[in-house]
Amino acid sequence: MFTILIVIIVLAFAFDLINGFHDAANSIATVVSTKVLRPFPAVLWAAFFNFLAYWIFDLKVANTVASTVNGSVISLQVILAGIIAAIIWNLLTWYLGIPSSSSHTLIGGFAGAAVAHTGSFAVINQAVILKTIGFIFLAPIIGMFIAYVISVIILWTCRKANPHHANKWFRRLQLVSSGAFSLGHGGSDSQKVIGIISAAMMVYIANLNAKGIAIPEWAHVSETIDAMGKQHLHVPAWIPISCYTAISLGTMMGGWRIVKTMGTKITKVTPVEGVAAETAGAITLFAVSQGLGVPVSTTHTIAGSIMGVGMTKRLSAVHWGVANNLLIAWVLTIPVSMIIAALVYLGITAMGI
Amino acid sequence: MDFSGLLKYFVPKERKFYAMFNHAAENTIEASTALVQLFNTPSLDDRRAIGLTIKAIEKKGDEFTNRIFDVLNQSFITPFDREDINELTSTIDDVVDLIYSVSGKVEIYRCTVFSSFMKDMVVVIHEGCLLIKVAVEGLEGTKNKHKVLKACKDINKLESRVDEYYHMAISSLFENEKDPIELIKQKEIIQNIEKIANKIEDVSDVIKTILVKYA
Numbered sequence: 001m002f003t004i005l006i007v008i009i010v011l012a013f014a015f016d017l018i019n020g021f022h023d024a025a026n027s028i029a030t031v032v033s034t035k036v037l038r039p040f041p042a043v044l045w046a047a048f049f050n051f052l053a054y055w056i057f058d059l060k061v062a063n064t065v066a067s068t069v070n071g072s073v074i075s076l077q078v079i080l081a082g083i084i085a086a087i088i089w090n091l092l093t094w095y096l097g098i099p100s101s102s103s104h105t106l107i108g109g110f111a112g113a114a115v116a117h118t119g120s121f122a123v124i125n126q127a128v129i130l131k132t133i134g135f136i137f138l139a140p141i142i143g144m145f146i147a148y149v150i151s152v153i154i155l156w157t158c159r160k161a162n163p164h165h166a167n168k169w170f171r172r173l174q175l176v177s178s179g180a181f182s183l184g185h186g187g188s189d190s191q192k193v194i195g196i197i198s199a200a201m202m203v204y205i206a207n208l209n210a211k212g213i214a215i216p217e218w219a220h221v222s223e224t225i226d227a228m229g230k231q232h233l234h235v236p237a238w239i240p241i242s243c244y245t246a247i248s249l250g251t252m253m254g255g256w257r258i259v260k261t262m263g264t265k266i267t268k269v270t271p272v273e274g275v276a277a278e279t280a281g282a283i284t285l286f287a288v289s290q291g292l293g294v295p296v297s298t299t300h301t302i303a304g305s306i307m308g309v310g311m312t313k314r315l316s317a318v319h320w321g322v323a324n325n326l327l328i329a330w331v332l333t334i335p336v337s338m339i340i341a342a343l344v345y346l347g348i349t350a351m352g353i
Numbered sequence: 354m355d356f357s358g359l360l361k362y363f364v365p366k367e368r369k370f371y372a373m374f375n376h377a378a379e380n381t382i383e384a385s386t387a388l389v390q391l392f393n394t395p396s397l398d399d400r401r402a403i404g405l406t407i408k409a410i411e412k413k414g415d416e417f418t419n420r421i422f423d424v425l426n427q428s429f430i431t432p433f434d435r436e437d438i439n440e441l442t443s444t445i446d447d448v449v450d451l452i453y454s455v456s457g458k459v460e461i462y463r464c465t466v467f468s469s470f471m472k473d474m475v476v477v478i479h480e481g482c483l484l485i486k487v488a489v490e491g492l493e494g495t496k497n498k499h500k501v502l503k504a505c506k507d508i509n510k511l512e513s514r515v516d517e518y519y520h521m522a523i524s525s526l527f528e529n530e531k532d533p534i535e536l537i538k539q540k541e542i543i544q545n546i547e548k549i550a551n552k553i554e555d556v557s558d559v560i561k562t563i564l565v566k567y568a
Contacts, residue, residue, distance in 0.1 A: 152364055159365045159367075159429055161429045163428060163429045166429050311360050
């Protein structure tokens with residue numbers, strides 16, 4: 001029991017690390033391509049704000065992830081299967097070059113393993129899954145819309161400005177906006193992992209309770225419901241701190257790789273466009289993950305935001321063909337990771353773990 | 354208004370560039386008109402006068418160019434990417450510069466023989482400059498896309514016509530001209546006229562890039 005818990009926690013950190021590794025490009029692409037920061041400082045800057053999210057964000061997303069399935073019926077094997085499936089799908093999509101969202105993978109894997117465990121779909125918290133699926137479509141559109149509005153506002157307020165002065169100011173502002181975006185990234189992405197670990201801890205605690213064993217201090221995870229009827233997740237500080245550390249480390253590792261491949265994949269943006277896109281991305285991440293507690297993909301959000309900025313110039317800046325491909329990949333993510341998770345679950349239970 | 358028009362409706366516009374582009378384009382027409390005259394004027398004194406006119410036109414072109422760069426440096430909002438405005442302005446300016454360089458060479462070398470090939474080439478150059486004006490004018494607004502594209506295509510055709518004349522002119526020159534000095538002079542002039550045609554094609558390429566981006 002304890003061994004499985006440790007394995008889950010280690011895998012969850014690995015997942016978080018991969019997440020930061022993958023998404024480092026999103027956080028630093030715009031600051032680096034406008035030459036506001038050189039790649040290495042940019043990576044440090046992003047990692048720092050990833051970690052800062054610990055003090056800023058409520059654990060709302062973590063709570064949502066933890067409540068994807070009905071907590072009373074799951075076992076640690078379910079969570080283990082879910083996380084293995086998520087890692088498999090993430091590596092697979094990375095290998096095949098499909099941009100998928102780690103948040104959707106995690107939720108899909110979690111749900112799929114739970115279905116395999118109970119043999120019925122009733123175990124899934126439909127509200128959570130539906131909300132998440134809804135925001136697969138909504139997050140990029142919200143990002144796009146906000147980015148368009150911000151760009152138009154910037155263009156109108158600065159239309160009489162001297163472009164060189166304005167450029168200088170926007171370069172400075174970009175430090176702020178990219179920081180805000182990394183903050184949103186850390187806050188929303190590492191919480192998914194916090195949610196998974198919390199769910200595992202709660203299962204572990206329930207198990208100890210059933211056996212009448214006292215719960216150790218480090219494992220005090222609980223859910224409370226406040227006067228408003230809202231769920232709050234309480235976790236010991238080591239969980240979020242290590243999750244935020246993992247995502248920051250992942251960002252730094254991924255950043256190093258980007259330093260090597262710089263100049264090949266990064267879209268050309270001006271500081272003004274960078275500020276507009278990052279601010280819109282940050283607002284979307286804050287509003288959706290903090291306001292509504294829904295896990296969203298940072299990749300989709302920033303992609304949508306960059307498109308929104310481009311829309312002030314031309315509609316063809318939106319690559320509809322690419323968007324279509326992405327959409328298919330995104331929609332596939334949840335069902336496919338559910339299936340993988342179910343298979344992994346059946347595999348590990350057959351092995352008697 | 355379609356969706357694309359709706360999106361652009363809220364974006365602040367900057368129109369003053371178009372008038373300046375038009376002035377620069379008209380300047381190429383003036384220069385090429387004078388060039389055609391130059392090749393059809395037998396008297397040396399008259400040619401000298403036309404040479405001075407072309408020099409003045411070239412100077413005027415430089416002023417247009419500098420003015421566009423100045424305005425570009427002070428404008429936050431531009432009708433299309435700054436690099437493209439830069440590129441368009443300098444290629445149009447280069448056309449006038451190359452015309453001036455041909456007229457200068459005619460003067461320096463004291464050319465006296467203007468073959469029919471040369472005359473045909475400069476007429477095509479003039480047609481190309483008229484098309485530059487059509488294409489540049491069409492950049493303003495979104496409705497003229499087809500007109501602009503057609504002008505660009507026609508410029509490409511003109512360029513290949515100049516190429517043909519160029520090959521014929523050079524081969525007939527080497528076949529018929531036995532005086533080496535005269536041969537060097539004429540060859541130089543023919544080659545430089547051909548360069549103008551290439552530059553006009555560069556202008557149409559820049560315009561096509563802009564169209565592709567802002568379609």
